[in-house]
Amino acid sequence: MDRQATMEQGLTQTAFAPALSPAARRRQLREKAIAGIITLMAFTGIAALILIIVFVAKEALALFTDPAARHEASLSKMFLAQDVPAGRPAFRWQPVSKIPKVSMIPLFVGTLKTTVVSMMVAVPLGVFGALFAAEFAPRRLRELLKPVIELLAGIPSVVLGFFALMVMSTVVKDVFHFDRPLNAMVAGLGLALAIVPVIFTVSEDALTAVPRSYREASLALGATPWETAWKVVLPAAAPGILAACVLGFGRAIGETMIVLMASGNADVISWSLGDSARSLSATIAAEMGEVVVGSPHYSLLFFIGVQLFIFTFVLNLLASTWTKRVMRRLTGGAA
Amino acid sequence: MKHATRRTVGLALTAFTGLCAFVIVAVLALILADILEGGAAGVTWTFLTQPPSDGMMGGGIFPAIFGTAALTLLMTVAVMPVGVLTAVYLHEYAPPDSLFARWVRVAVVNLAGVPSIVFGLFGLGFFILFVGRGMDRVFGHEEMYWAQPGILWASLTLAVLTLPVVIVSTEEALRAVPLDHRTASLALGATQSQTLARVVLPGALPGILTGAVLAISRGAGEVAPILFTGAAYFLPELPTHLNSQFMHLGYHTYVMATQSPDVEATRPLLYATVLVLLLLTFALNLVAVIIRTRTRRKAAGAH
Amino acid sequence: MEARELTLRYGTKAAIQKVSLAILDRRVTALIGPSGCGKSTFLRSLNRMNDLIPGTNHTGTILLDDTDIHDRSVDVVDLRRRVGMVFQKSNPFPKSIFENVAYGLRVGGMKDKAALAQRVEKSLRGAALWDEVKDRLHDSALGLSGGQQQRLCIARALAVEPQVLLMDEPASALDPIATAKIEELIHELKSTYTIAIVTHNMQQAARVSDRTAFFYMGELVECGPTEQIFTNPREKRTEDYVTGKFG
Numbered sequence: 101m102d103r104q105a106t107m108e109q110g111l112t113q114t115a116f117a118p119a120l121s122p123a124a125r126r127r128q129l130r131e132k133a134i135a136g137i138i139t140l141m142a143f144t145g146i147a148a149l150i151l152i153i154v155f156v157a158k159e160a161l162a163l164f165t166d167p168a169a170r171h172e173a174s175l176s177k178m179f180l181a182q183d184v185p186a187g188r189p190a191f192r193w194q195p196v197s198k199i200p201k202v203s204m205i206p207l208f209v210g211t212l213k214t215t216v217v218s219m220m221v222a223v224p225l226g227v228f229g230a231l232f233a234a235e236f237a238p239r240r241l242r243e244l245l246k247p248v249i250e251l252l253a254g255i256p257s258v259v260l261g262f263f264a265l266m267v268m269s270t271v272v273k274d275v276f277h278f279d280r281p282l283n284a285m286v287a288g289l290g291l292a293l294a295i296v297p298v299i300f301t302v303s304e305d306a307l308t309a310v311p312r313s314y315r316e317a318s319l320a321l322g323a324t325p326w327e328t329a330w331k332v333v334l335p336a337a338a339p340g341i342l343a344a345c346v347l348g349f350g351r352a353i354g355e356t357m358i359v360l361m362a363s364g365n366a367d368v369i370s371w372s373l374g375d376s377a378r379s380l381s382a383t384i385a386a387e388m389g390e391v392v393v394g395s396p397h398y399s400l401l402f403f404i405g406v407q408l409f410i411f412t413f414v415l416n417l418l419a420s421t422w423t424k425r426v427m428r429r430l431t432g433g434a435a
Numbered sequence: 436m437k438h439a440t441r442r443t444v445g446l447a448l449t450a451f452t453g454l455c456a457f458v459i460v461a462v463l464a465l466i467l468a469d470i471l472e473g474g475a476a477g478v479t480w481t482f483l484t485q486p487p488s489d490g491m492m493g494g495g496i497f498p499a500i501f502g503t504a505a506l507t508l509l510m511t512v513a514v515m516p517v518g519v520l521t522a523v524y525l526h527e528y529a530p531p532d533s534l535f536a537r538w539v540r541v542a543v544v545n546l547a548g549v550p551s552i553v554f555g556l557f558g559l560g561f562f563i564l565f566v567g568r569g570m571d572r573v574f575g576h577e578e579m580y581w582a583q584p585g586i587l588w589a590s591l592t593l594a595v596l597t598l599p600v601v602i603v604s605t606e607e608a609l610r611a612v613p614l615d616h617r618t619a620s621l622a623l624g625a626t627q628s629q630t631l632a633r634v635v636l637p638g639a640l641p642g643i644l645t646g647a648v649l650a651i652s653r654g655a656g657e658v659a660p661i662l663f664t665g666a667a668y669f670l671p672e673l674p675t676h677l678n679s680q681f682m683h684l685g686y687h688t689y690v691m692a693t694q695s696p697d698v699e700a701t702r703p704l705l706y707a708t709v710l711v712l713l714l715l716t717f718a719l720n721l722v723a724v725i726i727r728t729r730t731r732r733k734a735a736g737a738h
Numbered sequence: 739m740e741a742r743e744l745t746l747r748y749g750t751k752a753a754i755q756k757v758s759l760a761i762l763d764r765r766v767t768a769l770i771g772p773s774g775c776g777k778s779t780f781l782r783s784l785n786r787m788n789d790l791i792p793g794t795n796h797t798g799t800i801l802l803d804d805t806d807i808h809d810r811s812v813d814v815v816d817l818r819r820r821v822g823m824v825f826q827k828s829n830p831f832p833k834s835i836f837e838n839v840a841y842g843l844r845v846g847g848m849k850d851k852a853a854l855a856q857r858v859e860k861s862l863r864g865a866a867l868w869d870e871v872k873d874r875l876h877d878s879a880l881g882l883s884g885g886q887q888q889r890l891c892i893a894r895a896l897a898v899e900p901q902v903l904l905m906d907e908p909a910s911a912l913d914p915i916a917t918a919k920i921e922e923l924i925h926e927l928k929s930t931y932t933i934a935i936v937t938h939n940m941q942q943a944a945r946v947s948d949r950t951a952f953f954y955m956g957e958l959v960e961c962g963p964t965e966q967i968f969t970n971p972r973e974k975r976t977e978d979y980v981t982g983k984f985g
C-alpha cells in the first residue's frame with residue numbers, strides 16, 4: 101500500500117512538474133551570464149571613481165605616516181605662516197630647495213586669482229550669450245550658435261594655452277602695461293576660453309527648459325521681451341544657471357595646461373593681476389616629472405591632487421543638485 | 436517709466452546679450468584665424484611624414500601624429516566596450532529605481548568632473564605603481580618593465596577619463612531606439628540579449644559612433660593625464676611595445692611652446708603642430724556632428 | 739488555452755479580476771469591451787508580455803496544453819514562440835522585409851538559407867502579402883504602406899509557427915480596404931491557428947469571430963458563441979454595450 105502511494109506521488113510529481121528542457125536551461129544560464137557581465141561592467145564607473153581617490157590619497161598618505169615627511173611637510177608648514185628673517189615672504193612654495201618650503205598658500209592664491217579672473221569674464225559672456233541664444237536669437241541663428249560653441253569646447257586645452265601664451269600675452273601686456281608677459285590675467289583669460297562653453301551650454305539648457313507658458317503670461321501682461329527674459333525666465337532658471345557657474349568654476353580650478361603655459365608659475369603672493377601666479381594643478385604638472393617617487397615632495401604633489409579632487413567633487417555635487425532642482429521645478433516634479 | 440523708454444532700454448540690453456554671444460564667436464574665429472595663418476604654410480607633406488631633425492628645428496612631426504593615433508586607438512578599444520555595456524546596463528538591464536544604477540549615474544557624473552591632472556596622478560599611482568609593479572612581480576621581470584610610463588598606461592588613463600563621454604552618448608542613443616522594437620523582438624521569442632544584439636544596438640549604432648568619435652576627439656587633445664604616464668618629447672623610434680613611451684601632438688606643443696631655447700626659430704613648426712592637432716580634433720568633432728544630425732533627420736523622417 | 743481565475747495587478751491596482759476564459763483551439767475568440775476594461779492586459783498575460791512591465795503581479799493560472807505557463811518548467815522564450823502576438827501599432831524592425839520575417843527564425847537558431855527563404859515565403863503567402871512584396875524582399879520594411887506593414891507583422895508572427903496568435907486591435911489604424919484584407923486573412927488563418935483578437939469594432943467582432951468575450955471594468959461579464967452574444971446576450975450590460983448604449 102505504502103509503496104503504491106509513493107509511486108503514485110512520484111507519478112503525479114513528474115506529470116505536473118516536468119523539468120525545464122535542457123535547451124531552455126542552457127539559454128537561461130546564458131542570459132544570466134550575459135546580464136551578470138553587463139552588471140559587472142556597470143561597476144567600472146563606480147570603481148574608477150573610488151580607485152582614483154584611493155590611489156591618489158594612498159600616495160599622499162606618507163605625509164601623515166612617515167616621520168621624515170611629517171617633519172619636512174607638516175600641515176602647519178603647509179598652511180600657516182613660517183618664521184622667516186624679516187623681509188622674506190612667510191609663505192613660500194620651494195619644495196626642492198635646501199630647506200624645503202612647502203606652503204600651499206601661494207598656490208591657493210594663484211589658483212584663486214586665475215579662477216576669479218576667468219569667472220569675471222566667462223560668467224557674463226556665457227550667461228548673457230545663453231540668454232541671447234535662448235530668448236532673443238532667431239531660430240536659425242541659434243541653430244548656428246550652438247555648434248559653434250561646441251566647436252570652442254572641442255579645442256584641446258593645450259591649444260588654448262598655446263594661444264594665451266603666444267598671442268594673448270603680448271596683447272594683454274600692451275593693453276595693461278604689465279611688467280611681464282605671463283601673469284594671472286593672461287592665464288585667467290585663457291581659462292575663460294575653456295569655461296565659457298560649459299557655462300553657455302548648461303545655462304542655455306536651463307533657460308530653454310523654462311516652459312513657454314511663463315513667457316506668454318508675462319508678455320500678455322504687457323512686459324517687454326527684455327523684461328520677460330530678465331524678470332521671469334532668468335529667475336525661473338536661476339538654479340540651473342548657478343549650476344552652470346559652479347561647473348565652470350570647478351573646471352577652472354582643475355584646468356591645468358592653460359595655467360601651466362600662461363601664468364608664469366611663480367609662487368608669489370600678491371593680489372596684482374599683472375604678477376605671475378602658480379596654481380595647484382600647474383604645480384603638479386610642472387613638478388611631478390622630476391620628483392623622486394616616495395619622497396615628501398612626491399607625496400605633497402599627490403596631496404594637492406587630493407585637494408583638487410575634493411574641491412571639484414563638492415562643486416559637482418552642488419551643481420548636479422541644483423540642476424536637478426530646476427528641472428524638477430520646471431517640469432512639475434516629473435523628472 | 437514710459438513704455439517707449441522701457442522698450443528702448445530693453446532693446447539696448449538685448450543688443451548687449453547679442454554682443455556677448457558675438458564676442459564668444461569672434462574669439463573662436465580669432466583663434467582659428469591666428470593658428471591657420473601661422474600654421475598653414477608649415478603643414479606640408481614632409482612635415483606630416485618625417486621625424487623631427489636638427490634638434491627639433493626642422494623636419495616633421497610624424498612620430499607625434501603616429502603616437503597620438505596609437506594612443507587614442509588603444510584608448511578607444513579599452514573604453515568602448517566598458518562604456519557601451521555600462522550604458523546598456525543603465526538603460527536596458529537595471530531594474531527600475533535600482534539603487535545600484537543610481538550610484539553608477541552619480542559616479543559617472545562625478546567622474547566627468549574630476550580634473551584631468553588628477554587622472555594623471557591616478558594613472559601614475561594606480562596603473563604604473565600598483566598594477567605595473569604587480570605585473571612585474573608576477574611575470575618575474577628583474578628590471579622595471581611594466582612599472583614605468585608607457586603607451587598602455589597612458590591610454591588606459593585616458594579611457595577612464597573618456598568613460599563618461601561614451602556612457603552619456605550611448606545612453607542617449609539607446610533612449611532613441613523605440614520601445615516597440617524591443618517589445619516586437621521579445622514577442623517573437625528572442626531573449627533579452629538577442630534583442631540587444633540584433634535590434635537595440637544596431638538601432639543605437641549611430642549614437643554610439645558619435646560617442647566614440649567625441650571620446651576620441653577629447654582623448655586626442657588631453658595632455659595633463661599623459662604628462663607622467665607615457666608621453667615623451669623626443670624619441671628616435673616609434674612605439675613598438677605596450678610599454679613604450681610615445682610622442683604626442685599635444686605634449687609636443689606644450690614642450691615646444693614653453694621650453695624651447697629659441698621661440699622665434701621654432702615658431703613656424705610650433706604653429707604647424709598646433710594646426711595639425713586642431714584639424715584632427717575638429718575633423719573628429721565634425722564627423723560626430725554630421726552623424727548626429729543625419730540620424731536625427733532620419734529618425735524624424737521615420738515617424 | 740485557458741485562463742482560470744486570473745487576476746492581474748499593476749502595483750496594487752487590479753486591471754483584471756478573476757477572469758476565467760477558454761480560448762478554444764482553431765477558433766477565433768473576440769475580446770470586446772469599453773476602453774480600459776483590461777482586454778489588452780488579458781491578452782498580454784497569455785504570452786507573459788506583462789512580465790516586462792515592472793510592478794505587475796498576478797494570481798490564478800493560465801494553461802496551455804494543460805501546463806501552467808508560469809510553471810518553472812516553462813521557459814518564457816519557448817512560450818512566446820508558441821503564443822505569438824500582433825500589436826495595435828505595426829512595429830516592423832528597420833530592416834529589410836525578408837529580415838523582418840526571418841527574425842523569429844534566426845533568433846530561434848535557424849541558419850540554413852534555403853529553409854529560411856522557404857519559411858519566409860510561406861509566411862508572407864500566409865499573410866497574403868507575398869504577391870505585393872516578392873520583388874522587393876530586400877528593401878526596407880519601412881517603405882511599406884500601413885496596411886502592408888501590419889500584414890508584415892502578422893507574417894513575422896506566423897513565421898515561427900505559433901499555436902496561438904494574439905492580436906490587439908490589429909486593424910484599428912488601417913483604412914477599410916486594408917481592414918478587409920486583414921479580416922479575410924484571419925478567416926483563413928483560423929483553420930491552422932488558435933486566435934484571440936481584441937477589437938473595438940462590433941461589426942468586425944461579429945464578422946470574424948466564432949466566440950466573443952465581453953469585458954467590463956476588469957471583469958469578464960459573459961462569453962459565448964458570437965451569434966448569441968450579439969443577438970441574445972444573457973447580461974444586460976452586454977446588451978447595452980453591443981447595441982451601442984454605452985462604451
Ligand SMILES: Nc1ncnc2c1ncn2[C@@H]1O[C@H](COP(=O)(O)OP(=O)(O)OP(=O)(O)O)[C@@H](O)[C@H]1O
Nearest residue numbers: 748752753771772773774775776777778779780791
Ligand atoms: N503599464 C501599465 N501600468 C499601470 N496601469 C496600466 C498599465 N497598462 C494598463 N493599465 C491599466 O489597466 C487597465 C486596463 O488597461 P488595458 O490596456 O488592458 O485596457 P484595454 O481594455 O486594452 O483598453 P483599450 O481598449 O483602450 O486598449 C486600465 O485601467 C489601465 O489604466
Ligand SMILES: [Mg+2]
Nearest residue numbers: 777778779906
Ligand atoms: Mg488595449
